[in-house]
Amino acid sequence: MTNDENEAVDAFERLGLTSYEAKVFIALHRLGSGTARDVASVTDVPRSQVYSVAESLEDRGLLEVQQASPIRYRPVSLEEAQQTLEERFDRERERAFDYVGSVRKEATTEETQEDIWTVRSRERVDDRVVDLLSQATGKIVIGTRLPELFTESIERTLEEQAAAGVSVLTVSRNDEIWERIDAIDGVEIETPPAYREGDQRSGRIVIVDDDGILLSVIDDDGSETAIWSSGSLFASVLIQLIEASDAMRGGSE
Numbered sequence: 001m002t003n004d005e006n007e008a009v010d011a012f013e014r015l016g017l018t019s020y021e022a023k024v025f026i027a028l029h030r031l032g033s034g035t036a037r038d039v040a041s042v043t044d045v046p047r048s049q050v051y052s053v054a055e056s057l058e059d060r061g062l063l064e065v066q067q068a069s070p071i072r073y074r075p076v077s078l079e080e081a082q083q084t085l086e087e088r089f090d091r092e093r094e095r096a097f098d099y100v101g102s103v104r105k106e107a108t109t110e111e112t113q114e115d116i117w118t119v120r121s122r123e124r125v126d127d128r129v130v131d132l133l134s135q136a137t138g139k140i141v142i143g144t145r146l147p148e149l150f151t152e153s154i155e156r157t158l159e160e161q162a163a164a165g166v167s168v169l170t171v172s173r174n175d176e177i178w179e180r181i182d183a184i185d186g187v188e189i190e191t192p193p194a195y196r197e198g199d200q201r202s203g204r205i206v207i208v209d210d211d212g213i214l215l216s217v218i219d220d221d222g223s224e225t226a227i228w229s230s231g232s233l234f235a236s237v238l239i240q241l242i243e244a245s246d247a248m249r250g251g252s253e
Helices: 003-014 019-031 036-042 047-059 078-106 122-135 152-163 175-182 233-252
Strands: 063-066 072-075 117-120 139-144 167-171 187-190 202-208 212-218 224-230
Touching: 003 019, 019 036, 019 047, 019 072, 036 047, 047 063, 117 122, 122 139, 122 152, 122 202, 122 212, 122 224, 139 152, 152 167, 152 187, 175 187, 202 224, 202 233, 212 233, 224 233
Parallel strands: 139 167, 167 187
Antiparallel strands: 063 072, 117 224, 139 202, 202 212, 212 224
């Protein structure tokens, strides 16, 4: 087979066909129609295997059988085959994700409450921050020294949460972030304690409702790594420690 045909067979396999099914289907389109002998003459599928493979392709709706002597096979049109495979893919996708969704719902909170997760890459941290902010019902505290970490989606989520009555506090000493926060109704901003001025590795901190937290750092190559936890004893204790530390340092200055 040529490289192009090998790639086509591989593609059909990814769509759910076996290697033999893909080869017979391609061979029949090359022939237009043919017997098992004809198919075996233009592909490496043994003649003895062509019958069962053709029967499987017929069950899939990808070829038609003419009850002659010998039996002849004819592939359905490319348009019909494409639609058949697309519908099959959609059904299998729905079946798979419906099952995963049902399993996810059945998971007990006891198993997941104490989980601490790690997120790597700025885009994924962005997504997790927005998700945490969206879950807030009472309070949000978010801090960063870098304006590029204060994305438009985060800014928009803070605005929506403030409009919904959630208390939103931003902590930063960056002038650009201050200007952007000033334009949002209901969102307060404060300068962080002076003892954090020399911090060059922190990325962002998010605290949500006293039981959700995310902390990130900037790696040497500029990438971002975060840990986060929500609805867990770990998150609650860590938030209390951070708030107590700030209160004690603020009182000593």
